[in-house]
Amino acid sequence: MAIPLLAWIGLSASGAISESFLPSPQAVWSAGLEMARSGDLLRDLSATAQRVLLGFGLAVLVSVPLGIVMGSFRAGAALFEPVIGLLRYLPASAFIPLLIIWLGLGEPSKVALLFVGTVFFNTLMTADVVRIVPRSLLDVSYTLGASRGEVLRKVVVPHSLPGIIDAIRVNAAAAFNFVVVAELVNSTEGLGYRIVRAQRFLQTDRIFAVLIVIGLAGVTLDVALRLLRSRVGRWAA
Amino acid sequence: MTRVLELRNLTKDFEGRGRTVRALDGINLRLSRGEFVCVVGASGSGKSTLLSMIAGLMTATGGEITLDGEPVTGPGPDRGLVPQAGTLYPWRTVERNVAFGLELLPLDTAERAQRVDWYLAETGLSDLRKSLPRQLSGGQQQRVAIARALACEPDVLLLDEPLGALDVQTKEDMQVFIRQVWQDTGATVLMVTHDVEEAVFLGERVVVLASEPGRVIAEVPVELPDDRELGIKRVSAFLALRARIEDLIRAERRTAVDDATEQSA
Missing domain, CATH: 3.40.50.300 (P-loop containing nucleotide triphosphate hydrolases)
Known part of the structure; x- marks a missing residue:
């Protein structure tokens, strides 16, 4: 953390690089402060957070049950795996034009991009986590009188939960990528939009400030998921 | 017989x-x-x-x-089965491992608790009831597996x-x-x-x-x-x-x- 920060301070203080390419930390700080005071930053941040929550949230809601079905039942894997295995290699950004034609320029196409960008990976990763539940654990559960549904609910899901949260953590980072991409295209608010706007006026200090905010928001989400993971997965530690 | x-x-x-x-x-x-x-x-x-x-x-x-x-x-x-090793539910405490089969039977809470207590005492696990499987030795883990199978009688x-x-x-x-x-x-x-x-x-x-x-x-x-x-x-x-x-x-x-x-x- 400290080394790149010091390098930045040193480099901008030396005057070797023009202020409009590499703003000084002080300039970035005051640009950030100014945006925060005007209320823009908070509005952008909440717009972005809402998109992540909605788009990635939907992806989690769909991918976790789907992944559990794929990981637990051979028929489920046979049905979905080939399609999802192929779809995940299509770059989500390439869907933007199509999504705009289908859903228009507004919110739905942005949420859809986040969804498309994360749902396939999260499904496959969930299925992999479910597949590593030991056979012997399932067998013993059947001998204790559990039905298929009870084994799924009382054995497969709790055993997989820490791994599922790990998958969500990895894909949350991807969700952050896609939300900014979505906002670069056509929007009136959001952190990505703020970057495009600042670029138009060559306000590199603002771009830097927004990048830092995006980074901090991502780290916050990651820390929250890590805490959840260590609470849920205490037994595995 | x-x-x-x-x-x-x-x-x-x-x-x-x-x-x-x-x-x-x-x-x-x-x-x-x-x-x-x-x-x-x-x-x-x-x-x-x-x-x-x-x-x-x-x-x-x-x-x-x-x-x-x-x-x-x-x-x-x-028919209760006890395999060689590693079949306890790692996220469940000892007592909840023993209770697994009983949770699936139509028993009321009091009877379930009573049975769990009895089998924990019988297998010498009463003091370890709140422990997680990873905190137990191999022998203790097998005791839990036996208690769990026996609890379904x-x-x-x-x-x-x-x-x-x-x-x-x-x-x-x-x-x-x-x-x-x-x-x-x-x-x-x-x-x-x-x-x-x-x-x-x-x-x-x-x-x-x-x-x-x-x-x-x-x-x-x-x-x-x-x-x-x-x-x-x-x-x-x-x-x-x-x-x-x-x-x-x-x-x-x-x-x-x-x-x-x-x-x-």
Whole structure:
């Protein structure tokens, strides 16, 4: 953390690089402060957070049950795996034009991009986590009188939960990528939009400030998921 | 005596790479209520396959398994299974592991708690009830697995080399423990092991399996006092019984080797 920060301070203080390419930390700080005071930053941040929550949230809601079905039942894997295995290699950004034609320029196409960008990976990763539940654990559960549904609910899901949260953590980072991409295209608010706007006026200090905010928001989400993971997965530690 | 478990002409074939391998061939076995029977045999005798079929986790190719006269069609809490190791629910505490099967039965909370308490006390786990499996030793983990299976009060308890992964000292302690639990609960136990000494110490009867295909070559009654301590392993009657069973297994192996050399000659 400290080394790149010091390098930045040193480099901008030396005057070797023009202020409009590499703003000084002080300039970035005051640009950030100014945006925060005007209320823009908070509005952008909440717009972005809402998109992540909605788009990635939907992806989690769909991918976790789907992944559990794929990981637990051979028929489920046979049905979905080939399609999802192929779809995940299509770059989500390439869907933007199509999504705009289908859903228009507004919110739905942005949420859809986040969804498309994360749902396939999260499904496959969930299925992999479910597949590593030991056979012997399932067998013993059947001998204790559990039905298929009870084994799924009382054995497969709790055993997989820490791994599922790990998958969500990895894909949350991807969700952050896609939300900014979505906002670069056509929007009136959001952190990505703020970057495009600042670029138009060559306000590199603002771009830097927004990048830092995006980074901090991502780290916050990651820390929250890590805490959840260590609470849920205490037994595995 | 009433028969609990009965195997009639039980046969199991495995298909693989275009050929059929017979794992078990015409097994006949009867267990009466409250009996402790040990099955010994070398690897390849299909002992674990036998237990899996009784547990209902595997279907037989031929023959029949009945429990109290009813044919076995699938797994159920009337046959408790304890495998070698690593079958506890790692996210559940000891008491909640023991309660797993009971949660699936139509019992009220008070009765469930009472049963869990009783089996925890019987297996000496009361102090560890709030521990997670990873905090337990191998022997303690197997105690939990036994308590969990017994808590459903099965008609027959199936032990599949339950002490196979333990060190020698723990293993002997656990042998004493298993006999004690059997005597206290009056459970019907069928245990599979490759350890002849263990089989003689624990069982009232030892069934000897030959390998490839697995089949019964002898049923040896263990005529030793019911009140057994580890010291009995040095008594001549014990040693004679053990030698007799080991000779049976050895002789069988030699015939198998002779057959093989004859065929290749």
